Amino acid sequence: MYSLLRRCCLLFAVLMPLAATAAPDPLPSWRDGAARRSILDFVARSSDPASPAFIPLMERVAVFEHDGTLWPERPVAAALRFAVDRVRARLVDHPEWYRREPYKTVIEADEAALARLGERELMQLLLATHGGISDEEFSQIVNQWLAGNRHPRFERPYTALVYQPMRELLALLEAHGWRSFIYASGGVEFLRSHVEAVYGVPKERVIGNQIKTDYQMRDGRPELLRAQRVHFSDERSGKAVTIQHYLGRRPRLIMGNDASDENMLSWTAAGEGSHLVLRLRHDDAEREYLAPPADSRARDGAGAAGWQNVSIKDDWKQLFSGEAPVALR
């Protein structure tokens, strides 16, 4: 097995030099600079069997945080906005939510407090609103919501806000035999419901916290229904544990953006062999958002030696796909 993929990569490696003079720029939305150069250099060296930085095909595994790395997570991530809308829609049946956190915060619509909710609260919201239905039904609800809602600032569907430079990076890696996984902090099922349509990435490449399911018979047919329990939480032990659970190895390329990603970045950086650790800096107040102070502090922490920062302001010509840079609000 896997031999077809390997053959295709070999074919690709053989044909690429022939087309070298006409090869289009693989990262057209990236400005020349340290970030772009370190990516191109790493991809070239890790594909070259003669290089000491060569990485065997099986080990070419990359992990990308989703919210804040592949699309914006300000003012609040789409998964959280979705959960909030669902809580509000179901208040009639749950008057007790008016007096209990995190529902109280959600109902009172304090945007700043919403943005501070942690993963545990988010999972609690998702649980409260979606127990007892199947993943297929949940997926339909999510897709209906995505079709009917727009980002409050960019006034486009959330699914149209994937960063174009990140699409190019994912395509570059795939062309070199890498398998890229997406870490969904806002719940695996939310992202799996649209990841294939939006990214062309199969569902099993989405990893992270999940809600447990139960095997039940419904109308004489076996179904998996969403339970009121979270499968596991990475809050204490961090994202590295979750990556190991799904992939069985340290990634060789990893990219995150905020303090909650430090643990998986440190773990990847401590691995043997060549690797690339990227951290996206939300430093473009005009075209996007500034990261909150906590993330700015984290990003200059002691463990960050050798990590490559990617600046939205300096490294990206264009933010979103197929459009000119977004104008000021």
Added chain:
Amino acid sequence: MYSLLRRCCLLFAVLMPLAATAAPDPLPSWRDGAARRSILDFVARSSDPASPAFIPLMERVAVFEHDGTLWPERPVAAALRFAVDRVRARLVDHPEWYRREPYKTVIEADEAALARLGERELMQLLLATHGGISDEEFSQIVNQWLAGNRHPRFERPYTALVYQPMRELLALLEAHGWRSFIYASGGVEFLRSHVEAVYGVPKERVIGNQIKTDYQMRDGRPELLRAQRVHFSDERSGKAVTIQHYLGRRPRLIMGNDASDENMLSWTAAGEGSHLVLRLRHDDAEREYLAPPADSRARDGAGAAGWQNVSIKDDWKQLFSGEAPVALR
């Protein structure tokens, strides 16, 4: 993303007919019969966009039980034999094991009782012997054990006992754009330690029960160490729940062999769209083993309408790769 793979599959689809007259038999170790014909028919129809049984590339996901489906699990599966050897080796430090189950069974070396141990007991054995080390270290211990031990009847390394007809089926599926996953009932880490070398399948394609890991600093370097807890157990809710957890969808092709696989087979069979449900029958007492009575009963159960049995005795010309059929002991 995924576009390279898709292009390669298209290329493959374009080139295949040109070579049709010279095309080698993709399943040379399979005898002509209902099993072989249903496989070839299903693979052809699911790849044909004009067929009502067509399956889009993203949905071509197959799951195979490992022990008893891809290699023998009699008299006991390799993962269990490994755990038993580890318990015996560590008895000096744990005299209390002489009086406590499942250790007592293990120490008394009753093969029949060993074969009856459930997944919970097996995971308990693996936990008892391998807490506090990293997955990399565990992997080394497993590979050393595999290099030094042979199957008691076939007198070959366990890794030389992969069924040749199953290798051919995996390769056939891969050539048609399928992603095959392996369900490791004997613990994910045991199989991940050698799955890439033995099957050419990347580690993340191995799913099943796992032992939890903890993120810790060791010599100033972040490490994931194996904890004394199981990540989750499929005993109550069954293997379908675990597949959904990893893959986010029902498989379109599934294959198992004993009663513990019924749940995932039923769930796959209840899915919409075309699918193939295969069940391996251990019915060849001369070349291999007979399944115990419990599995024979299960295999003719009420839910099995439309499932395709595969008979080792009737459907397979050859059992193991690169060798003539194994002689009687």
